[in-house]
Amino acid sequence: MPGLDLPAAATWGRLTTFLAVYETGSVRAAADQLHVTPPAVSAAIAALDAALGTPLFGKSGRGIIPTDAGETFAGYVRKMLGLLAEAAGAVRDADRGRVRIGAVATASEYVLPPLMASFIDEHPHVELSLSVLPRDELFARARDHAVDLVLAGRPPRLSGLVTNARRPNRLVLVGRPGLKTDPLTATWLLTGLGSGTRDTALSLLTRLQASPPLLTLGTSGAVVAAACQGLGVTLVHEAAVRAQLDSGELVSYTVPGTPMDRPWQLCTTSEPTSATRLFLAHVCDPGRVGAAAFHTRHRPQG
Structure with missing residues (x-):
């Protein structure tokens, strides 16, 4: 042509x-x-x-x-x-718009489901979609207006993005009870390349000048399952192992620098759509989502 x-x-x-x-x-x-x-x-x-x-x-x-x-x-x-899709959502009424959510894998499994379910109950005509990707890719998509909201464990490093709300969260080192060796010499179980938790674990080992055996297993669920089988220890979001810690199947181990405060961050562009603001208001309301609520000001947990 x-x-x-x-x-x-x-x-x-x-x-x-x-x-x-x-x-x-x-x-x-x-x-x-x-x-x-x-x-x-x-x-x-x-x-x-x-x-x-x-x-x-x-x-x-x-x-x-x-x-x-x-x-x-x-x-x-x-x-x-991304801008055209965002524009289509922006001109609709908030309660009939859509929210394109991006989340890291652990958050998509352990944090978002009850929040999304509660929101859909109250706002059945808002269309929700979810993309699960590594943190940096999610923030790049938010900057390009391809997602409306990102849920991740560290704040964005790209200009034009802001953190709207946080929820306390920790990274803990866990393994089977009765570990017979120093946690810094046991095998460390890692999530896949691109994972923020993996990068944090490797940075921690570098700071501690430790060189334990490493075993990459991919997802958070895989490393938790491997830890339960006694294959090693893993640094993981506490929410991902809450049930195993409560049952005694796993216990937490302490090395210098752990546990780590790593609040969940809800991030958007500086001008979120009306439907995105509606979602943010919902998940920040304890009356609607209870203890799962995010807050708009970071309150250090003692």
Whole structure:
């Protein structure tokens, strides 16, 4: 489509198609994801190439990879699609909008479910969605307006994002009762690459000049299960092992620097949508969510 300018070419469908190809690395995979034919995907990319005057993808073996122009364009496309989705939610009444939540894995399993259930009971017409990703990726998506609210264990390092509310939380070192060795020489069980808890555990070991055996198991649930089987010790969010600590299946061990205060943070852009503000007000109300409530001012726990 020579001569087609970018505003005319950059339809929602073409931009969504471009991002699907960019993220999957394949025209066929993007077509499957979007439920269209591969020729339709190729035509959408060709229209954008023509409008921009440069190819967005190049061949690499049997697949394709983004060109430098494609990498640059992807950042803008994420922002544009995110802003359009945010705008659609912003113009609706708060009680009929939507909230796109992003959370780290542990928070998605142990913190969010009762809050989401309580909110849906009171606001059944608000659409909630949840993305579970590493913390830095979540904050990048919030900056790009691809999620409305992030729940993580450390505050954002990106400008334009603010922490609206917190809830006390600790990282504790746990293992089976009766550990027969110093916790700093026992095997340390780690979550996967990109996990903030993993990074914190490795930083702690570096500060303590300790070099125990390490075993990476992926998810928080996997490391807790391994600790229960006596495979080692793990630094974990207290909420993730509350039941095991109460039953005596696991016990906490202390090394210098533990337990660590690591409050849960609810973060948004500086101008959250009305539906996002409604969600924040709900989860900060003890009358609605009880002891699970967040608060708008950090109160150190003694």
